[in-house]
Amino acid sequence: MNVTPADFGDLRLSETVNDPRIKGELDRIEADGALPTQISDEYQRRTDESSVALTARFFEGTDPDYIEDQLSKSGHWWNPKAPGRELLITTQGEDYLRKWESQRVEARKTLIQPDVRYPIHIEQGYLADPTWIGMMHCLARAELLEAARQSKEGNVSDAVTAVAYAIAYGDQLNQVPLLAARNSAAAIREEAFVTLRALLRHPKLEKGHLRTLETVLEQSLRAWPDDTELWKADRACGLHFFEMIRAGHLASLLTRDEYDAMMASGELGKLTVNIAKNLATDQAFYLESMKKIVDAGKEPYYARTEMLNSISDALNQARNSGGYPIVSGDFLLSGMHAQQADLAKDKLRLTTWLTALQVANEHAPKTMPLSEFSGKPIEIHDDSTQVTASFAGAPGEIPELIVPKLTTN
Incomplete structure (x- = not known):
């Protein structure tokens, strides 16, 4: 048998x-x-069965090799060591966006649903099929390419909206108790922040855009789960x-x-x-x-x-x-x-970005949040024209974040 x-x-x-x-x-x-079948059953109970029909529109029938190929060929577009490139739409980028356009539009409907049920199977252990996680990463990248396209055309509001949708994929994956999902969520946020660094330099960026981004990141951090589950x-x-x-x-x-x-x-x-x-x-x-x-x-x-x-x-x-x-x-x-340490780096990066935006928008917290690595307040420097934030203590090299102070809406 x-x-x-x-x-x-x-x-x-x-x-x-x-x-x-x-x-x-x-x-x-x-x-x-907390046995495997118990966790699987509990996930089914706390998620919405009706959302399965929505996710099926872009999960089913996808070849795992195709998803892996799409991810491996597109990751270099968000190389943090090549600032500015992340908003250049190449011929390859346009082709990628066309491939994922219909699924990207369908997926947006799912991202605004509460308690979405994703195809997780704890009872299958580490052998459960992770293709759907890669699919969400592909769709998030499509949103970031859409942000680049809108930015190129001067539509900064639409670009910010697209990045917000990309971040929403990370928010959804954060609620799934799987390491593969959390790791993809962290990768999505890292790529989104690379895109946002470029948007912060856009000549048409306005104060309202910074406020929107603050709201998006504040929602992300508020919904951040502890690691127990x-x-x-x-x-x-x-x-x-x-x-x-x-x-x-x-x-x-x-x-x-x-x-x-x-x-x-x-x-x-x-x-x-x-x-x-x-x-x-x-x-x-x-x-x-x-x-x-x-x-x-x-x-x-x-x-x-x-x-x-x-x-x-x-x-x-x-x-x-x-x-x-x-x-x-x-x-x-x-x-x-x-x-x-990687999960802590992800949270520190989000917390630092949010705090820098809050300070730039004159919404500075009463007390600075603590670094996941040092337990000391994160480092924010505020001057008349910009806010500079440091990611000191995090693994790897994350360049300083500079958020401009804007007055125009």
Whole structure:
């Protein structure tokens, strides 16, 4: 009988493991309603079934390879190291916009709907089809190209509206408890801010446009979720990962390249044996680590770093002393600290942009918001003609943001 990823969502094998560390934690997670099938069911309950018909108009029948190709070929248009290019409409850009025009128009109707139900399937773990997320990213890029087109024609209001729709994709994805969705949301916002930097230099930019942007970003930040549900869902996917390993389907969890390389080298068999030797302790380590991560979900990033470092330290000690949890250390937790830093960078970037616009619009907050990285107030310099904001402490290099002070409406 053929099995599907969803067949492992009920964790039947893990539930029978006679290890009090695993059994006790699984019982606690079940009582919290955070097992894979429970999270899937809860998502269905809190989202609007009628919205499925709307999303179907631009999700169904799309080839994953086509979406991947579209994303890979268009990303360079928002290269932050080439300021100004993001508002130049090339022949390729015009072609991209034509390809996505009808779906872009349909998708706008969905973005204004509350409680939209997207095709997430936590019960399928990390093997759930992510194509719809890539589709939303493609549509957001189409909006940014529309902004460039409108800007070129001098229609700054329409350009700002298009960017607002692009940001709305990020807002929608933020509400989906999937790392892939949150990562795409962050990428969409980063590209939108690259476009906005160019719009801030547009000769027809007016004060009203800055006020509109302030409102858009304020709505984004107000709706920003804490990370608790995100990490609960990610833990559910991790438990699904362990379940498939227990069922003998490790190979199904590898990418094609990983599988081919390990088969050619003979490492797959060794890996399977080594994982099996320590699987209970491995899963117990994972559950203990994820409990800490979920519990810290409401804390800012700077308050989590000590906990994240302690998990990394424990993995390093285990690697040096034997009994290394391969599944936890090499698959499920290997990029955890960097992932959390990326999400914090996304929030810091949005907060800094919003604060700079508020100051430029004479709506400065009574107290400056704190940086996700330092816990100190973000750096804003206000002078007579412009507001300058720094992204100090964020990973990578984000150039200073300059928002002009405008008087014309």
